[in-house]
Amino acid sequence: SQQGEEDPQALSIQEGENATMNCSYKTSINNLQWYRQNSGRGLVHLILIRSNEREKHSGRLRVTLDTSKKSSSLLITASRAADTASYFCATDPIQGAQKLVFGQGTRLTINP
Amino acid sequence: EAGVAQSPRYKIIEKRQSVAFWCNPISGHATLYWYQQILGQGPKLLIQFQNNGVVDDSQLPKDRFSAERLKGVDSTLKIQPAKLEDSAVYLCASSSPGGTEKLFFGSGTQLSVL
Numbered sequence: 001s002q003q004g005e006e007d008p009q010a011l012s013i014q015e016g017e018n019a020t021m022n023c024s025y026k027t028s029i030n031n032l033q034w035y036r037q038n039s040g041r042g043l044v045h046l047i048l049i050r051s052n053e054r055e056k057h058s059g060r061l062r063v064t065l066d067t068s069k070k071s072s073s074l075l076i077t078a079s080r081a082a083d084t085a086s087y088f089c090a091t092d093p094i095q096g097a098q099k100l101v102f103g104q105g106t107r108l109t110i111n112p
Numbered sequence: 113e114a115g116v117a118q119s120p121r122y123k124i125i126e127k128r129q130s131v132a133f134w135c136n137p138i139s140g141h142a143t144l145y146w147y148q149q150i151l152g153q154g155p156k157l158l159i160q161f162q163n164n165g166v167v168d169d170s171q172l173p174k175d176r177f178s179a180e181r182l183k184g185v186d187s188t189l190k191i192q193p194a195k196l197e198d199s200a201v202y203l204c205a206s207s208s209p210g211g212t213e214k215l216f217f218g219s220g221t222q223l224s225v226l
Binding site for chain 2: 004105
């Protein structure tokens with residue numbers, strides 16, 4: 001079963017604008033991760049935020065986590081054409097076997 | 113550092129035929145995963161190995177899917193017989209000891225069942 005739900009399902013913006021994607025999940029987690037997938041390729045790990053963290057930065061990426069609302073957001077600043085990809089959140093649930101559960105993803109298109 | 117290797121890259125078969133996928137994880141990575149990704153969806157875990165033991169195969173359709181990881185390195189995933197709904201990308205991933213903190217994915221095998 002898929003725990004994470006990304007919103008929106010698709011997002012199209014102009015190059016240079018900021019892109020924000022949201023993820024909601026259902027059960028308590030150890031950590032939440034964001035991955036990028038270019039068309040026809042495997043997933044690439046972007047950033048991990050632990051359940052006791054509220055915000056994390058990596059280059060042009062900013063991730064927030066609100067465990068009370070069971071939600072996370074990924075912000076990509078100053079977007080580039082190369083950021084065009086699908087973005088997935090993945091949660092590591094506290095209960096059950098140790099495994100990552102992926103959401104449905106957000107398809108991001110950056111228009112030049 | 114070499115990444116996760118998968119082959120073949122593409123496979124087209126007819127329903128009821130069998131097919132096998134191969135994965136070579138990053139050297140030293142004890143944990144290996146097989147995910148199924150249907151078009152437009154997120155990856156779904158099929159099976160997780162820790163060395164050569166199975167950690168989780170709760171979502172593996174065991175009547176037709178099988179997987180093994182002999183000697184705790186390479187792994188193969190087999191489907192026999194294939195159904196139309198098995199059309200998907202099969203992704204292999206690995207992680208270093210410590211589990212699910214960061215997964216490294218291969219490029220996947222795109223399977224089309226006609």
